[in-house]
Amino acid sequence: MTIKKCPISGKEFVISEDEHKFYKNIEVPTPTLSPLERARRRMSFGPLITTMYRRKCDATGKDLVTYYRPNTPIKVFDRNYWYSDNFDPKIYGREYDFSRSFFEQFGDLLWAVPKYQGLSIDSENCEYALLGRNNKNCYLVCGSNNENIMYTSASNSHEIVDCLTVYRSQICYECVNCVNLYNVKFAVHSYDCSNCLFLYECNHCQDCLMCVGLHNKQYCFQNKQLTKEEYEQIKNQYYTGSYQKLEAMKKEFQSFLKKFPWRADHNMKCENVLGDFMIDSSDCWMCIQGAKSKNCHYCIPFCNEQINCYDNSAARSENCYESTSRSNLYNCKFCHEVKESSNLEYCYEIVASSHDLFGCVGIKTNSEYMILNKQYAKDEYLALREKIIASMIKFGEWGEFFPSYLSLFPYQDSHAQEMFPIDNSQIKVDDKNNLLGWVDLGGEKKLSIRHQAEDTKTIWEQNYVVEDDIKNYRDDTKKQQELLQATLICQKTGRAYRIQSAELYFYIKNDLPIPRESFYARHPRRADELMKADFVDKKCAKCQKQIKTIYKSEEREVWCNDCYDQLNY
Ligand SMILES: [Zn+2]
Numbered sequence: 279m280t281i282k283k284c285p286i287s288g289k290e291f292v293i294s295e296d297e298h299k300f301y302k303n304i305e306v307p308t309p310t311l312s313p314l315e316r317a318r319r320r321m322s323f324g325p326l327i328t329t330m331y332r333r334k335c336d337a338t339g340k341d342l343v344t345y346y347r348p349n350t351p352i353k354v355f356d357r358n359y360w361y362s363d364n365f366d367p368k369i370y371g372r373e374y375d376f377s378r379s380f381f382e383q384f385g386d387l388l389w390a391v392p393k394y395q396g397l398s399i400d401s402e403n404c405e406y407a408l409l410g411r412n413n414k415n416c417y418l419v420c421g422s423n424n425e426n427i428m429y430t431s432a433s434n435s436h437e438i439v440d441c442l443t444v445y446r447s448q449i450c451y452e453c454v455n456c457v458n459l460y461n462v463k464f465a466v467h468s469y470d471c472s473n474c475l476f477l478y479e480c481n482h483c484q485d486c487l488m489c490v491g492l493h494n495k496q497y498c499f500q501n502k503q504l505t506k507e508e509y510e511q512i513k514n515q516y517y518t519g520s521y522q523k524l525e526a527m528k529k530e531f532q533s534f535l536k537k538f539p540w541r542a543d544h545n546m547k548c549e550n551v552l553g554d555f556m557i558d559s560s561d562c563w564m565c566i567q568g569a570k571s572k573n574c575h576y577c578i579p580f581c582n583e584q585i586n587c588y589d590n591s592a593a594r595s596e597n598c599y600e601s602t603s604r605s606n607l608y609n610c611k612f613c614h615e616v617k618e619s620s621n622l623e624y625c626y627e628i629v630a631s632s633h634d635l636f637g638c639v640g641i642k643t644n645s646e647y648m649i650l651n652k653q654y655a656k657d658e659y660l661a662l663r664e665k666i667i668a669s670m671i672k673f674g675e676w677g678e679f680f681p682s683y684l685s686l687f688p689y690q691d692s693h694a695q696e697m698f699p700i701d702n703s704q705i706k707v708d709d710k711n712n713l714l715g716w717v718d719l720g721g722e723k724k725l726s727i728r729h730q731a732e733d734t735k736t737i738w739e740q741n742y743v744v745e746d747d748i749k750n751y752r753d754d755t756k757k758q759q760e761l762l763q764a765t766l767i768c769q770k771t772g773r774a775y776r777i778q779s780a781e782l783y784f785y786i787k788n789d790l791p792i793p794r795e796s797f798y799a800r801h802p803r804r805a806d807e808l809m810k811a812d813f814v815d816k817k818c819a820k821c822q823k824q825i826k827t828i829y830k831s832e833e834r835e836v837w838c839n840d841c842y843d844q845l846n847y
Pocket of ligand 1 (some may be wrong): 765818819821822823837838839840841842
């Protein structure tokens, strides 16, 4: 066992004997950064679900919706053009220069090779859905096989607005980390429920309002059993479509929640797993949000069907390390957005099944033995790879993921902002172009990030008074039109936002008032429920057993899962 100190966060972290064996097996040095700083660095390379801009295709001049800012100095191509024969990433291939560092040369290539416009793949009417595949009529979503969903990350779901991490669900609003819900609003960590409002940690419930930790119940209000008639009466008093009443209901539920302990973690059917939101997995350590994984460490976030992977956020992968990728990978290291490949190192956006690539960007045909997008014979490749690794060791680069400042996304637009939010005021800018910044996180080294100063902001003024009760819009098409054309100002961020027509019809149909905050304020609030990976040691407040949990606050007790599950309210 070794104890190291993270130069970025200044915090100590442990490398266990098992971990030493893993690093030795895959021939990399032990990590220098703490697991959380490694996760932050990887996540700084992906975009946030809220990130969306308009810019022109640099090949065709066509208008694009993309997650790259219009003033980011890269080339962005229309997705179809990028995939066509008109664009060949191999023309950007270059010789390796041993007088320069690898990251310097890789950065040049990364920023030179044109990127494709993000877009939901194999989808219909999803111009404003940049992540995922096989979606229909979706707007600002992340996930696959969805229909009619907005402002949401979900899979296999339909008619969903404003949810985060929801699976196999229908007609839901403001739910976080839920599975198999039907007509449920404001639910967190719940599954197999229908016709409910305001749930926390409930399962197999129907017609329940403001309940916590219930299983197999019907007609409960604040965990009290009512008759059907009593329940209907209370529900009708509370749930009217009025914004004021809904806000009061939210407050009431928040104070009701405080009477309950937190469950130490939300793992299900796991054996020997330290982590959270893991299902059906074994022998995992500090893994967050995943299922069916084995022998994985520090896969933060996302660890789905992975075997023997460390620091890896992909699906169906084996023996991989420090990558944020798609699926079906074997023995890949330090990669971002690669798929169906093996033996890739330091690669970025490899969208075709490939093997043995090093430092390549944007490869879209099945490829092998390339370095910095240049083709080699197998023997040449293997010899050059050895020499490059030796040079990287000298520069202190081998074994490290790409540094955050190479990311194409300013930190505020990146996925890292979801789990490790940094306030603009913490960022110091030190270059003329305002493109790089640094943040002091308490360690001996500063964190260097990609930064982009905000464009001059237009100060908007709300020119419209939103009706308190959604019912006022129901049969009044004139009022509906006025609202759809109005510019609303977010009460939290001051950002201008609009209501989409599909969204308005969802609110009308479900008796939900118009939200007074924009998606840019609503999304981080939900992410705060889920995107946590910083565990603390505590004792179960009931049985005193030692536990690890993401709940640091002393506001509520934390109970071990055994004690929590025996709760019978
Ligand atoms: Zn306990």
